[in-house]
Amino acid sequence: MAAVESVTRSQSARRPGADAWEIYRQSPTAMLGLVLVLLISVLAIIGPLVYPVDPFEIIWAPMSAPGTTERALLGTDYLGRDILAGLLVGAKATLIVGLTAAALTVIIGLVIGALAGFYLGMIDEILMRVTEFFQVLPPLLFAMVLVTMLSPSLWVVAVSIGVVSWPPTARLARAEFLRIRNLEYVTASRASGVRQGYIIWRVILPNALPPLIVSATLTIGTAILFEAGLSFLGLSDPNVMSWGLMIGSGREYMLDAWWIVTLPGVMIFFAVLGVSLVGDGLNDAFNPKLRRR
Amino acid sequence: MSVLKVDHLCVDYRSRAGHIRLVDDISFDIQPNKTLAIVGESGCGKSMTALAMMRLLPDGATITKGVITLEGDSLTDLPEAQMRDIRGASMSMIFQEPMTSLNPVFSVGEQIAEVLRLHTDLDKQQIREKVQALIRSVGISDAGQRSSAYPHELSGGMRQRIMIAMALACSPKVLIADEPTTALDVTVQAQIFSLLRDLQARTSTAIVLITHDMGVVAEMADDIIVMYAGRLAERGSVETVLSRPAHPYTRGLIDCVPHLQLGSNISHKSVTEIPGVVPALETIGAGCPFASRCGLSEERCEAAMPELSEVRPSHQVACWNYQET
Numbered sequence: 001m002a003a004v005e006s007v008t009r010s011q012s013a014r015r016p017g018a019d020a021w022e023i024y025r026q027s028p029t030a031m032l033g034l035v036l037v038l039l040i041s042v043l044a045i046i047g048p049l050v051y052p053v054d055p056f057e058i059i060w061a062p063m064s065a066p067g068t069t070e071r072a073l074l075g076t077d078y079l080g081r082d083i084l085a086g087l088l089v090g091a092k093a094t095l096i097v098g099l100t101a102a103a104l105t106v107i108i109g110l111v112i113g114a115l116a117g118f119y120l121g122m123i124d125e126i127l128m129r130v131t132e133f134f135q136v137l138p139p140l141l142f143a144m145v146l147v148t149m150l151s152p153s154l155w156v157v158a159v160s161i162g163v164v165s166w167p168p169t170a171r172l173a174r175a176e177f178l179r180i181r182n183l184e185y186v187t188a189s190r191a192s193g194v195r196q197g198y199i200i201w202r203v204i205l206p207n208a209l210p211p212l213i214v215s216a217t218l219t220i221g222t223a224i225l226f227e228a229g230l231s232f233l234g235l236s237d238p239n240v241m242s243w244g245l246m247i248g249s250g251r252e253y254m255l256d257a258w259w260i261v262t263l264p265g266v267m268i269f270f271a272v273l274g275v276s277l278v279g280d281g282l283n284d285a286f287n288p289k290l291r292r293r
Numbered sequence: 294m295s296v297l298k299v300d301h302l303c304v305d306y307r308s309r310a311g312h313i314r315l316v317d318d319i320s321f322d323i324q325p326n327k328t329l330a331i332v333g334e335s336g337c338g339k340s341m342t343a344l345a346m347m348r349l350l351p352d353g354a355t356i357t358k359g360v361i362t363l364e365g366d367s368l369t370d371l372p373e374a375q376m377r378d379i380r381g382a383s384m385s386m387i388f389q390e391p392m393t394s395l396n397p398v399f400s401v402g403e404q405i406a407e408v409l410r411l412h413t414d415l416d417k418q419q420i421r422e423k424v425q426a427l428i429r430s431v432g433i434s435d436a437g438q439r440s441s442a443y444p445h446e447l448s449g450g451m452r453q454r455i456m457i458a459m460a461l462a463c464s465p466k467v468l469i470a471d472e473p474t475t476a477l478d479v480t481v482q483a484q485i486f487s488l489l490r491d492l493q494a495r496t497s498t499a500i501v502l503i504t505h506d507m508g509v510v511a512e513m514a515d516d517i518i519v520m521y522a523g524r525l526a527e528r529g530s531v532e533t534v535l536s537r538p539a540h541p542y543t544r545g546l547i548d549c550v551p552h553l554q555l556g557s558n559i560s561h562k563s564v565t566e567i568p569g570v571v572p573a574l575e576t577i578g579a580g581c582p583f584a585s586r587c588g589l590s591e592e593r594c595e596a597a598m599p600e601l602s603e604v605r606p607s608h609q610v611a612c613w614n615y616q617e618t
Contacts, residue, residue, distance in 0.1 A: 120352070182351070188394040190349055192408045192459060193381035206398040 020210075020285040030281020036274030040267075044095050047088030055085040055241040063257040077246070077260045078253045086241050087267055093242035094224055094271060097158045101223035104162025105169050106216045112166070113173025114208075118181055118200050128174070135167035140229060147235045154240045161226045169215055176208035210286035217279035221272040228268050243268050295322035296499050297346070297384075297467045302359035304338070304345050304523075313574045315341045315354060317523040323467070323516070326497040330504060330514035330531070332546065334571055338523040339503045343469045346501070347386055348376050364466060382412040385460035389472040391452035395444040401455045402428070402440025408462045427458040432488055450481035454488065461492060469501045474509070486513055507550045511535055519543045522571060522582035525601060529608035539604045539615040541587050542567070581613070589614040 024030050053059065058080040059071055066075040066083070074083040116127040146160035180186060181204060189203050230236050231244025232251065243264035250260030304316035316338040323329045331339045344350050346361055348368060361368045363383060368376065380386075388394040396404060405424045409415055415423060428436035431454040444452055453473060460468055470489070474482035486509070493500060502513055510517055510531060517534050519527040519542065527540040538544045545567035569586040581587070584594040593613055601609045 184388055184390050184393040185396045187349060188386075188388055188456070189396060189404075189407075191347055191380055191386040191388075193377045193379070193411055194407065195377065203396055207396070 020282075024281050024285040027281050027284060029277050030284070033274045033277025033279075033281055036270050037278055040091055040271050040274060041095065043088055044091035047091060048085075051085060051088055053082050053085035055081060055089045057081065063253065063260070065257070066259050066263075074263055075257070075259045077250055078257065083246075083259065083263055086246050087243070087263060089241045090243045090246060090264065091267070091271075093154055093240050094227060094244075094268070096154060097161065097227040097242070098220040098224040098271075098275070100155070100158035101161035101165065101226070102216050102219040104159060105166045105219045105223075106212060108162065108166040109169025109171075110173045110205075110212065113170040113175075114177050114200060114205065116170070117174035117177025118204065120178075124174075127170075131167045131170045134164070137164070139164040140226070143226065143230060144233065144235055147230060152235055153237045154242075157227055157230055157236055158223075161223045161230075165219060165222060165226075169212065169219070172211060172215055173208060176211060177204055180204045180207050210282075214279050214283045214286065217275055217282060221275040221279070224268060224271055224275070294324070296325050296364055297501070298322040298360075298362045299342070299346065300360045300362070302342065302345060302361065303357045304341050304350065304354055305357045306354045308353055311575060315523050315574065316345065318359075319518070319520070319523075319525055320359075321516075321518050321528065323499045323501060325466070325499050326493060327515045328493070328500040328502055328513050330502045330510040330517045331520060332504060332507070332510055332517060333520035333526075334505060336571055336574075337520045339520050340471055341523075342520070343386065343471050343501065343503055346467075346469060347380060347384065348373075349380075349386075378412070381408050381460075381465075382463040383465055384467045384469070385463070385465045386469040386471065387453070387456045387460045387473050390476050391449050391456055392476065394456060395452055397444055400441050400443055401447070401452075402442075405440070405455070405459050405462055408459055412463045423462070427462055428455070430461075430492070431455070431458045432484075449477050450484065453477060453481075453485055457485075457488065457492070461496065461498070464496055465498060467499045467501065469503070471503045472505070473502075475504075475506075482509075489513070507535070507547055519546065522574060522577060524582060524598070525611055526583070527608075527610045527612075528601070529604075533605070533608045537608075539608070539610040540583075540612050541589050541614075542583050543610075581611075 059082050060069055060076045060080050062076060062078050062080040064076045064080075066073065068075070071082075074087070077083060077086070112127050112131060116124040116131075142164045143157075143160040146163065147156055150156045150160075186199060186203055189199060194203070227236065227242065228244035228247065231242055232248040234248055236242060236245050236248070238245065246264040247261045247268075250257070254261050299322065300320050302316055302319045303314060306313045306315050319338075319342055321329060331342060333339050341350065341354065344354075345356050346368070348356075348371075350356070356369055359369070363379065368379065371379070395401060399407075402424050405427055406420050409420045409423055413420075424440055425436040428440055433439050433451065433454055439447075439451075444455075447455065457473075473489075474485050477485065489500065490513070492498070500513075502509070504510060514531045517527075517529065517531050518525060519534070519540065521542050527534060527538065527543045534543060535547060538547055545565070548565040549567065567586055572582055572585060578595075579597055580595040581590075581598055584590040587594065591614065599611045599613045601611050602615075604610050604615065
């Protein structure tokens with residue numbers, strides 16, 4: 001029995017990623033992060049189906065505290081809209097913005113960093129100056145300008161956040177490419193006659209990926225905070241319910257009805273905590289040698 | 294008919310600090326089925342010569358003079374795209390560190406398959422069979438299982454075997470082996486060399502073996518060139534050069550090899566070192582670069598670099614004072 005198991009393990013657990021998962025699994029905080037992220041994803045996906053209440057509809061008396069009415073379990077906001085419905089629908093917006101912005105950050109950062117780090121010389125010089133230009137702009141201010149210039153829709157917010165947050169990813173990707181491009185296996189694969197594109201995307205990129213995955217995960221957290229910040233300032237799509245919008249619109253009633261801002265705030269807290277713990281766990285899993293003891 | 298010919302090759306390195314000649318006027322040629330050893334200390338330009346042959350010199354280093362011809366075709370002025378078709382197909386290379394010269398994220402079978410996909414028209418099934426055959430041909434049993442292994446799951450000797458399988462996948466005319474066993478245990482080293490000899494006998498590939506180990510040269514090579522500070526010191530057949538070395542540097546290298554004498558009195562005197570260190574390349578003047586470490590050095594050695602002169606047929610040395618032995 002044990003022999004059978006070891007054979008199947010050696011077949012399936014061979015990929016380098018399998019070891020990383022083993023390490024990841026053993027960290028309680030990383031698993032907690034994963035559970036949080038999964039819970040919020042489940043809320044976002046099936047929550048509105050199970051609890052199909054329109055978060056913009058006025059259903060009860062304004063500013064009812066949680067637990068005071070069966071119509072709205074978590075209370076109502078200053079207009080009498082259901083907070084629970086808002087939290088469930090808002091989860092989707094938050095995740096969409098977080099994931100889109102992080103994906104955009106990684107794509108822009110990776111392409112620029114990879115080209116700069118691989119080709120060096122003039123290309124590197126130009127791309128890095130562009131990166132520095134974006135890096136010195138205050139990100140929140142820059143995102144605000146972008147959102148006000150364009151219409152404040154969910155996608156514009158997501159893209160704006162992506163556009164202001166890629167420079168650190170580009171620098172990370174460039175550093176990884178610089179490190180890996182001179183390693184022996186890159187020379188060895190050039191000696192076997194492969195094309196430059198193959199070297200960049202199939203030889204160097206997979207080896208540069210672990211730190212980039214970690215940074216992408218952490219970027220999701222930052223993007224969620226960013227979205228909340230923009231919504232708080234009234235710069236998000238007023239027609240799409242999001243946690244940031246709930247906080248932003250409820251901020252004037254904070255002292256009279258704590259739940260209007262606190263509940264979405266707690267959700268943001270757990271979402272960001274979740275992705276950050278996942279990011280940390282991935283970091284440890286990919287770099288077991290650097291793990292704190 | 295020589296398969297590879299290197300003619301007056303010069304490699305220069307340019308940096309902001311200046312301009313250094315890494316390889317200075319090296320010429321040699323190699324026949325099919327023969328092994329040529331390039332010998333010298335670290336930094337003498339032997340690896341640069343190898344990389345120049347593959348046109349894979351690191352940033353800043355370029356071939357500034359000389360011609361490299363593979364089966365009559367010049368490689369030095371070939372466009373990069375055509376050079377890519379040659380690398381891994383007609384000419385391939387194995388490296389010093391088997392631990393780091395395989396891509397850690399792909400299985401070794403996949404990496405061998407990639408070379409076949411690049412240079413042959415085999416279909417998927419044929420490639421899979423060829424990969425297994427190649428892995429078996431380098432002396433690895435259970436090829437099926439090993440081909441799905443990742444590099445970190447294999448030992449150093451095993452990885453070097455995989456590198457050899459990869460290098461020989463397309464039956465190259467020339468195989469450049471850059472210190473292929475330096476990082477391996479002595480027993481594994483012997484296995485790798487006997488494997489290389491077997492494969493050479495089967496494929497009649499010409500091997501350029503880069504090493505600093507005279508023992509390896511005696512065991513493997515037919516011809517030898519000795520390099521010092523980027524220049525050719527001595528050139529000839531292994532029997533002649535090892536038994537009757539003419540250049541004082543070659544003699545020093547041979548004396549450096551410890552001789553194990555079994556028996557009651559193991560002698561410690563048998564190892565002699567060459568005094569001093571290799572001069573920094575930017576400090577070399579007009580004279581012989583070895584002069585400062587040479588016991589026979591005299592005035593003209595400092596003044597001018599000696600030309601290659603014939604000691605006997607197919608044995609040349611660049612030394613003013615070479616002694617016939």
